[in-house]
Amino acid sequence: MKYESQGVAKLYFFGALTLFSAQLVFGLLGAILYVAPTSLPDFLPFSVVRMIHTNALVVWLLMGFFGATYYLIPEEAETELHSPGLAKLQFWLFFGAAGAAVVGYLFGYYDGRSYLEQPLYIKIGIVVVALMFLYNVSMTVLKGRKTVISNILLLGLWGIAVFFLFAFYVPSNTVLDKMFWWWVVHLWVEGVWELVLASILAFLMIKLTGVDREVVEKWLYVIVSLTLFTGILGTGHHYYWIGTPAYWQWIGSIFSALEVVPFFAIVIFAFSMVYKGGRRHPNKAALLWSLGCSVTAFFGAGVWGFLHTLAPVNYYTHGTQITAAHGHLAFYGAYAMINLAMFTYAMPQLLNRAPYNQTLNMISFWIITGGVAFMTAALTLAGVVQVHLQRVMGMAYMDVQAQLGMFYWLRLGGGLAVILGLVLYLVSLLAPGKASAPASASYVPAE
Amino acid sequence: MSETLTKAAARNIFYGGTVFFFVVFGVLVADSVTDAIAIAKVNPITPSVAAGKRIWERHACFDCHTLFGEGARFAPELGNVWLRYGGDKDPDGARESLKQWIKNQPTRVEGRHQMPHFDLTEQQLDQIVDYLRWTSRVNTQNWPPHISG
Numbered sequence: 078m079k080y081e082s083q084g085v086a087k088l089y090f091f092g093a094l095t096l097f098s099a100q101l102v103f104g105l106l107g108a109i110l111y112v113a114p115t116s117l118p119d120f121l122p123f124s125v126v127r128m129i130h131t132n133a134l135v136v137w138l139l140m141g142f143f144g145a146t147y148y149l150i151p152e153e154a155e156t157e158l159h160s161p162g163l164a165k166l167q168f169w170l171f172f173g174a175a176g177a178a179v180v181g182y183l184f185g186y187y188d189g190r191s192y193l194e195q196p197l198y199i200k201i202g203i204v205v206v207a208l209m210f211l212y213n214v215s216m217t218v219l220k221g222r223k224t225v226i227s228n229i230l231l232l233g234l235w236g237i238a239v240f241f242l243f244a245f246y247v248p249s250n251t252v253l254d255k256m257f258w259w260w261v262v263h264l265w266v267e268g269v270w271e272l273v274l275a276s277i278l279a280f281l282m283i284k285l286t287g288v289d290r291e292v293v294e295k296w297l298y299v300i301v302s303l304t305l306f307t308g309i310l311g312t313g314h315h316y317y318w319i320g321t322p323a324y325w326q327w328i329g330s331i332f333s334a335l336e337v338v339p340f341f342a343i344v345i346f347a348f349s350m351v352y353k354g355g356r357r358h359p360n361k362a363a364l365l366w367s368l369g370c371s372v373t374a375f376f377g378a379g380v381w382g383f384l385h386t387l388a389p390v391n392y393y394t395h396g397t398q399i400t401a402a403h404g405h406l407a408f409y410g411a412y413a414m415i416n417l418a419m420f421t422y423a424m425p426q427l428l429n430r431a432p433y434n435q436t437l438n439m440i441s442f443w444i445i446t447g448g449v450a451f452m453t454a455a456l457t458l459a460g461v462v463q464v465h466l467q468r469v470m471g472m473a474y475m476d477v478q479a480q481l482g483m484f485y486w487l488r489l490g491g492g493l494a495v496i497l498g499l500v501l502y503l504v505s506l507l508a509p510g511k512a513s514a515p516a517s518a519s520y521v522p523a524e
Numbered sequence: 525m526s527e528t529l530t531k532a533a534a535r536n537i538f539y540g541g542t543v544f545f546f547v548v549f550g551v552l553v554a555d556s557v558t559d560a561i562a563i564a565k566v567n568p569i570t571p572s573v574a575a576g577k578r579i580w581e582r583h584a585c586f587d588c589h590t591l592f593g594e595g596a597r598f599a600p601e602l603g604n605v606w607l608r609y610g611g612d613k614d615p616d617g618a619r620e621s622l623k624q625w626i627k628n629q630p631t632r633v634e635g636r637h638q639m640p641h642f643d644l645t646e647q648q649l650d651q652i653v654d655y656l657r658w659t660s661r662v663n664t665q666n667w668p669p670h671i672s673g
Contacts, residue, residue, distance in 0.1 A: 111598070114637045119630075122640040123598045124587035191586050191595055225531075247581070249574035251659060252560040255594065256553065291531065298534035302541055309545045313552075318667035319592045320563060321556045326665070328552065392667060396593030396601060471670030474600035478637065 089144025154221025233272030286354025373410030399460030448494030576655025601673030
């Protein structure tokens, strides 16, 4: 750790891991409700379980992004954070709001649309938190060195805040409502979040491989260009069947099919940096997560997205378990893994330890990734059967669900593996490593 | 990466291209907004329909059901449920059946997905049905493929 104020990241990473654990617990409850629908008490209906599962996911990912930003911005800007105190206050506000939202959900205090169920005062709190964050980070960058990584990262973070404002626009016209709901959801995860992903990955690549910054930054521009040139008009793939004009079927199909290209570019980027880079960084687990992130994002967001994005295909697959399969692998590969990579990279330095239980960390990588891949496979198979029975043959929804039990059991198994993997991951990060593990003498921080 | 592409050029392509694509997207969305507002002329959003939509949001119906394919996939698609209940032929019968269905939940049938019990007044039940009648009249480009949703 070069700058003392980078230490605030630790708080964010702990908070993110807490919410990640909650996300998985409620994911497990949801999976249980699919196979044993009457097994949970009445205050835990599927709707509440799902909203905690998805909200915890979104909030921990954002919390991880905030922490990653606080960690990397001082190193990029070569200066201490503008206000570490404000960063700590911001954390407790955000963590408190998330906790209040979850407890409120259990007592029926929710209102809104999917992923945006937070009551109005929580949404306003989120805006306050975002403003504190953007002020703090922007001031730090303004007084220090301006790099491409920090510029793209800031652009992504400002974009997250700006598009969140559409959460406050809830017209009574459902067609309009749905159109602009996607301005939050799609323009986040298939737009500005990818900017955050790409810049964190670029930072990690510089640190882990020692490749020249010039090369990495040029790649970064190419990746984020491909992302937004395809992703913005790619929003059209959500405008096929919601009451919007038919021309979106052409625009959405063409541009969203190309959304696989930036993810392919990320894979090529990550692997060629490792190939070119001379450095053997001692934190091999962080490198595994970084490379794994690029590959899993390519499959989850790229390939599984392409699978059902063309309008004539989506006509049959829209709103089936195919969507769920894609959602799980894409969120995990692109956004969970980049966060887990960053935690793995930064935590030893934040806790002032030499690289630590790396083998255990790498085992957890394979178990979690394997578990999510298995869930994705199970849901994909469930989706194919569902599409055929329901969308081709026209069978009723509940009759079709009765045919899918085996796949939902397999999905539950995959979920259990993910939870086991998370436990190992937490142990590897938090438990002290063996004292005999030597700190690598050859370790030289980049630049 | 090729030497022919300088960093400055890559930067200009990124910012210029992003602005260009966002403007194109904005123009298309503006056209679709006009279109969506016109829908409300032939398929009016009455106070009851708007109130029904608020109930839909307040009770997070989308966290189990889909509407136009969006939401969770734990329960049936509801965008066209009015037609599935025969609302186009027998509106009174469909209204009564839908209201009764909501009132009867949960079924507590073992192995069957459960819907919570919502304490809704007769008026609120009518509003939610009015909302689902409204959604059934939206032109969704013939989606879903079958009435079963």
